[in-house]
Structures are given as C-alpha cells and as structure tokens.
Amino acid sequence: MQSVTNSPKVALHEPSFTGNxxxxxxxxxxxxxxxxxxxxxxxxxxxxxxxxxxxxxxxxxxxxxxxxxxxxxxxxxxxxxxxxxxxxxxxxxxxxxxxxxxxxxxxxxxxxxxxxxxxxxxxxxxxxxxxxxxxxxxxxxxxxxxxxxxxxxxxxxxxxxxxxxxxxxxxxxxxxxxxxxxxxxxxxxxxxxxxxxxxxxxxxxxxxxxxxxxxxxxxxxxxxxxxxxxxxxxxxxxxxxxxxxxxxxxxxxxxxxxxxxxxxERLGGFLGSKRKLTELYAQAFSDLPQVRLFAERQGTRANYWLQTLMLAPEVADQRDAILKATNAAGQMTRPVWNLLTTLPMYMACESMPTPVAQDLARRIINLPSSPHLTGAL
Ligand SMILES: Cc1ncc(COP(=O)(O)O)c(C=O)c1O
Known part of the structure; x- marks a missing residue:
C-alpha cells in the first residue's frame, strides 16, 4: 500500500501479510x-x-x-x-x-x-x-x-x-x-x-x-x-x-x-505490537502536558487498534494545524468522525444532548497505528 502514488510515508493503518x-x-x-x-x-x-x-x-x-x-x-x-x-x-x-x-x-x-x-x-x-x-x-x-x-x-x-x-x-x-x-x-x-x-x-x-x-x-x-x-x-x-x-x-x-x-494466527503478535506502540507514543509525548495518549480503563484490555492522542481543551483549536503539519510531513494523522448528528441524513433524528461527544470530537487525533511500526513484525 505504501507504493501507491502520493500515499503518505507513514500510513494510518496498514495490513501486514507476512504470515500464511x-x-x-x-x-x-x-x-x-x-x-x-x-x-x-x-x-x-x-x-x-x-x-x-x-x-x-x-x-x-x-x-x-x-x-x-x-x-x-x-x-x-x-x-x-x-x-x-x-x-x-x-x-x-x-x-x-x-x-x-x-x-x-x-x-x-x-x-x-x-x-x-x-x-x-x-x-x-x-x-x-x-x-x-x-x-x-x-x-x-x-x-x-x-x-x-x-x-x-x-x-x-x-x-x-x-x-x-x-x-x-x-x-x-x-x-x-x-x-x-x-x-x-x-x-x-x-x-x-x-x-x-x-x-x-x-x-x-x-x-x-x-x-x-x-x-x-x-x-x-x-x-x-x-x-x-x-x-x-x-x-x-x-x-x-x-x-x-x-x-x-x-x-x-x-x-x-x-x-x-x-x-x-497473527493476532497475538498484532496486539503485542500495538501495546508496545502505545508505550512508545506515551513516552514520546510524556513531557508535553497539552496532550495525552488515551489509555485503557482499569479492568479492561484494549486492542489499541488506533492510537489516540487527546488534546487538552486549551489547545483543541490547534487540532487542524497539527493534522495539516503532520500530514504534510508524511505522517498520516486523522481526526475522529464528524458526529452522526451533523450528517444530513441523520440530523433530524432523535438525540439526547451530546456535550461530551462534541468535546471529544474536537480533541481527538488518531496517530499512525500499523502493527509493523514497532519493527517487531
Ligand atoms: C464502528 C464501526 N462500525 C461499523 C463498521 C463497518 O464495518 P465494515 O466496514 O466491515 O462494513 C466499521 C468499520 O468499517 C466501524 O469502524
């Protein structure tokens, strides 16, 4: 997938087919x-x-x-x-x-x-x-x-x-x-x-x-x-x-x-690699108080499918600038989806108030998450 013309250098999530x-x-x-x-x-x-x-x-x-x-x-x-x-x-x-x-x-x-x-x-x-x-x-x-x-x-x-x-x-x-x-x-x-x-x-x-x-x-x-x-x-x-x-x-x-x-057959390896990637990102961002790597809740075990960076509320307005700069630098980052309540075919549907979803949508950035990024696979 990385050979496709104009594709970013580091994709958001690439499959790995090096097993059977x-x-x-x-x-x-x-x-x-x-x-x-x-x-x-x-x-x-x-x-x-x-x-x-x-x-x-x-x-x-x-x-x-x-x-x-x-x-x-x-x-x-x-x-x-x-x-x-x-x-x-x-x-x-x-x-x-x-x-x-x-x-x-x-x-x-x-x-x-x-x-x-x-x-x-x-x-x-x-x-x-x-x-x-x-x-x-x-x-x-x-x-x-x-x-x-x-x-x-x-x-x-x-x-x-x-x-x-x-x-x-x-x-x-x-x-x-x-x-x-x-x-x-x-x-x-x-x-x-x-x-x-x-x-x-x-x-x-x-x-x-x-x-x-x-x-x-x-x-x-x-x-x-x-x-x-x-x-x-x-x-x-x-x-x-x-x-x-x-x-x-x-x-x-x-x-x-x-x-x-x-x-x-390779799921165990993928999961281990994603967990490792979470640690590496958490370390890399540890001295930046305005961002935090989203971590699993106690009592749960997440697969860390997409690595998630949470911007602090005071820097939420920087989200698009970060997305622009990282993508321009060949690192494919993405915002979370637009809320479903804002899509034309769903905006008239019933909804409870969604202040938290709206806040999260402004502050989430997904980082490159391919299992091979740790070099383990
Ligand atoms: C949350 C969620 N629901 C549903 C789907 C739909 O799955 P599919 O693309 O296999 O139809 C996806 C992924 O694509 C998803 O991320």
Missing part, C-alpha cells in the same frame, strides 16, 4: 474454492468462536451487513428506534437505517470514548416509558427496540452497567465490536455482552479479510437464523434450489476467509 496469507489464498485459487462456501469459511468461523469464547461465529460480507442482520434478528422492525452513540463511524447508523429503523443518538463518556451509560440511564428515565414489555419514546411514540454500544478504537464501553440498563428497559443489546477484536472486559471478549455482537475485518482493522465481518453469539437459534438469512435462505439440499424467505447474499467468500485464518 499468501499460502492460504493460493490454496483457494489452486483448488477452485474461491467463492461462497469452503473449508476456510468453516475454519474461520470456528476459530473466531474459539478466540472470542462465543458459542457461534457467522462470517458475513462486511460489518455493516452483519450489524443490519443482527438488529433484525433481535427484533428491530421498520419504524422503530435504535440507540447508538453520536460519536461513531457512519456504518453504525446506516445498519439501523437498512432495517427501516431510526437511529436515536446517545452522548459519549470521556473515559471510554463510548456510549455514556449513566447519562443514558437518566435520559431514558425522562424520555421513555414502559408499556407492557415495550420501551416507548414518549416524544415520538415509537418503540425503542435496541441499543448498540460501539467500542471506539478498541476501548471497551462499560458493558456490565449497560447490560443492566438494557434489561431494565427491555431493550435488546447488540454490540458494534467492529473495532475491538482482541479487546476484553475482565475475561469476557467485547461483543459477548449482548444477544450478539458484530466484528469487522475491513482492510483497516486489526485483522483483515480484505472486506468482511462476523456475527458472534451464544444463542444457538440466533446463529442458525443468521447463517440462513445471510446465505439467501436456501434450505440445504444436494440439488434443489428452495429458498424459504426473502434473504441476503451476505456471505464471506472462501478466498477472504482464507486471509482471515492466516491473519488470526
């Missing part, structure tokens, strides 16, 4: 098993389940499609609302929209960069009411069907508190764990606190399949439905083409799963 990637992909090509079924698909699902501790992993075409299907499977219906952080990548909101549902935005918490569970609890006490088993937004009259926390740059949200809150309001919990493969709360992997979680293997993620995703769950029936819905709802048969509902072709090709298997 080529051998496994070549095997797919040599045997002809390049498409929607194959041994690597089964193996990648098995190994993802083993690594995360989930009973099941169902691999899919990408994280966005996985989140859409996950939301449908926990019962999100068109016209309902789904609580998501205002500070997230656009795909979190798009997956909600693809279900015909409406995102309803939640503020962030400064120590996790994710959804603020305490603020959400106070907010729901004000704006929502229980009607039987259903949580209703009193303003819109719509059901609040689900909540989707997202583990920003691999830093886990306070999931035990959110599990309790979601149960109290009878709201389904689905995790957007796109960025957090390798991030844990205690001995539980992110993505395993709700009914199901989604992982992404996009090219910029800690483990990549080129493009791809997975739904992880302990729920046998949900996993079976996820496989069925994402593979055109074909009823298994040696030659008959019988499909029993309108469904999706969201399958992950064997070629991509082969890449995933080889990458997963």
């Amino acid at each position: 990637e080529l051998a496994y992909v070549k095997e797919c090509i040599d045997t002809g098993w390049v498409s929607s079924v194959g041994g690597y698909v089964d193996r990648f699902e098995r190994e993802l389940a083993e690594y995360t501790g989930a009973r099941h992993a169902v691999v899919v075409s990408n994280g966005t499609s996985g989140l859409q299907v996950a939301l449908q499977l926990v019962g999100v219906k068109p016209g309902e609302e789904v609580l998501i952080p205002a500070l997230s990548f656009v795909a979190t909101a798009n997956a909600v929209s693809h279900c015909g549902a409406y995102p309803h935005f939640v503020d962030s918490e400064a120590t996790t960069l994710g959804l603020d569970v305490a603020a959400l609890s106070d907010y729901l006490d004000r704006v929502a009411e229980s009607v039987g088993d259903v949580c209703i937004n009193k303003r819109t009259g719509r059901r609040i069907a689900a909540v989707v926390p997202m583990h920003t740059f691999g830093h886990p949200v306070d999931m035990p508190a959110l599990v309790e809150l979601a149960a109290r309001h009878r709201i389904a919990l689905v995790e957007d764990a796109a960025e957090s493969l390798g991030s844990w709360i205690g001995d539980r992997h992110t993505g395993r606190f709700g009914r199901c979680g989604m992982l992404s293997f996009n090219g910029n993620k800690i483990v990549t399949t080129g493009g791809g995703g997975a739904i992880i769950t302990d729920d046998d029936a949900l996993a079976k439905r996820a496989k069925h819905l994402t593979t055109t709802a074909k009823v298994p048969h040696a030659w008959e083409f019988f499909h029993d509902e309108v469904a999706y072709n969201y399958r992950m090709p064997n070629l991509n799963a082969a890449l995933g298997c080889a990458q997963l």
Whole structure:
C-alpha cells in the first residue's frame, strides 16, 4: 500500500501479510474454492468462536451487513428506534437505517470514548416509558427496540452497567465490536455482552479479510437464523434450489476467509505490537502536558487498534494545524468522525444532548497505528 502514488510515508493503518496469507489464498485459487462456501469459511468461523469464547461465529460480507442482520434478528422492525452513540463511524447508523429503523443518538463518556451509560440511564428515565414489555419514546411514540454500544478504537464501553440498563428497559443489546477484536472486559471478549455482537475485518482493522465481518453469539437459534438469512435462505439440499424467505447474499467468500485464518494466527503478535506502540507514543509525548495518549480503563484490555492522542481543551483549536503539519510531513494523522448528528441524513433524528461527544470530537487525533511500526513484525 505504501507504493501507491502520493500515499503518505507513514500510513494510518496498514495490513501486514507476512504470515500464511499468501499460502492460504493460493490454496483457494489452486483448488477452485474461491467463492461462497469452503473449508476456510468453516475454519474461520470456528476459530473466531474459539478466540472470542462465543458459542457461534457467522462470517458475513462486511460489518455493516452483519450489524443490519443482527438488529433484525433481535427484533428491530421498520419504524422503530435504535440507540447508538453520536460519536461513531457512519456504518453504525446506516445498519439501523437498512432495517427501516431510526437511529436515536446517545452522548459519549470521556473515559471510554463510548456510549455514556449513566447519562443514558437518566435520559431514558425522562424520555421513555414502559408499556407492557415495550420501551416507548414518549416524544415520538415509537418503540425503542435496541441499543448498540460501539467500542471506539478498541476501548471497551462499560458493558456490565449497560447490560443492566438494557434489561431494565427491555431493550435488546447488540454490540458494534467492529473495532475491538482482541479487546476484553475482565475475561469476557467485547461483543459477548449482548444477544450478539458484530466484528469487522475491513482492510483497516486489526485483522483483515480484505472486506468482511462476523456475527458472534451464544444463542444457538440466533446463529442458525443468521447463517440462513445471510446465505439467501436456501434450505440445504444436494440439488434443489428452495429458498424459504426473502434473504441476503451476505456471505464471506472462501478466498477472504482464507486471509482471515492466516491473519488470526497473527493476532497475538498484532496486539503485542500495538501495546508496545502505545508505550512508545506515551513516552514520546510524556513531557508535553497539552496532550495525552488515551489509555485503557482499569479492568479492561484494549486492542489499541488506533492510537489516540487527546488534546487538552486549551489547545483543541490547534487540532487542524497539527493534522495539516503532520500530514504534510508524511505522517498520516486523522481526526475522529464528524458526529452522526451533523450528517444530513441523520440530523433530524432523535438525540439526547451530546456535550461530551462534541468535546471529544474536537480533541481527538488518531496517530499512525500499523502493527509493523514497532519493527517487531
Ligand atoms: C464502528 C464501526 N462500525 C461499523 C463498521 C463497518 O464495518 P465494515 O466496514 O466491515 O462494513 C466499521 C468499520 O468499517 C466501524 O469502524
């Protein structure tokens, strides 16, 4: 990737393919098993389940499609609302929209960069009411069907508190764990606190399949439905083409799963290298009081997917100058996403006040984070 004309000298996040990637992909090509079924698909699902501790992993075409299907499977219906952080990548909101549902935005918490569970609890006490088993937004009259926390740059949200809150309001919990493969709360992997979680293997993620995703769950029936819905709802048969509902072709090709298997073998190395990089950056910035490297919370283990520099409030107005200077010098740095509440298709959606998310959005700079930067890989 670094050879592309005009690409920066130090990229934000580059994949590393120096393990078995080529051998496994070549095997797919040599045997002809390049498409929607194959041994690597089964193996990648098995190994993802083993690594995360989930009973099941169902691999899919990408994280966005996985989140859409996950939301449908926990019962999100068109016209309902789904609580998501205002500070997230656009795909979190798009997956909600693809279900015909409406995102309803939640503020962030400064120590996790994710959804603020305490603020959400106070907010729901004000704006929502229980009607039987259903949580209703009193303003819109719509059901609040689900909540989707997202583990920003691999830093886990306070999931035990959110599990309790979601149960109290009878709201389904689905995790957007796109960025957090390798991030844990205690001995539980992110993505395993709700009914199901989604992982992404996009090219910029800690483990990549080129493009791809997975739904992880302990729920046998949900996993079976996820496989069925994402593979055109074909009823298994040696030659008959019988499909029993309108469904999706969201399958992950064997070629991509082969890449995933080889990458997963190297996840431990990637995680170690990213942790080392965090230490190196923290040291490098230690005598600059106006900046701080964002660190994992006690009791959690972050994957440090993207290294995150927090500017002190008094230098937040320098953010764009820093971005400009570093990129001009060949170091690819990036701001965090524009808040989803500011995007044209989402600005009219329901939202709680988002002062913390707005503040964080002004102060975050992501630094080059490729695992090879420490020289260990
Ligand atoms: C927070 C978040 N959610 C969802 C996605 C969507 O994943 P994908 O690109 O695999 O569709 C991504 C990454 O791309 C992401 O960072």
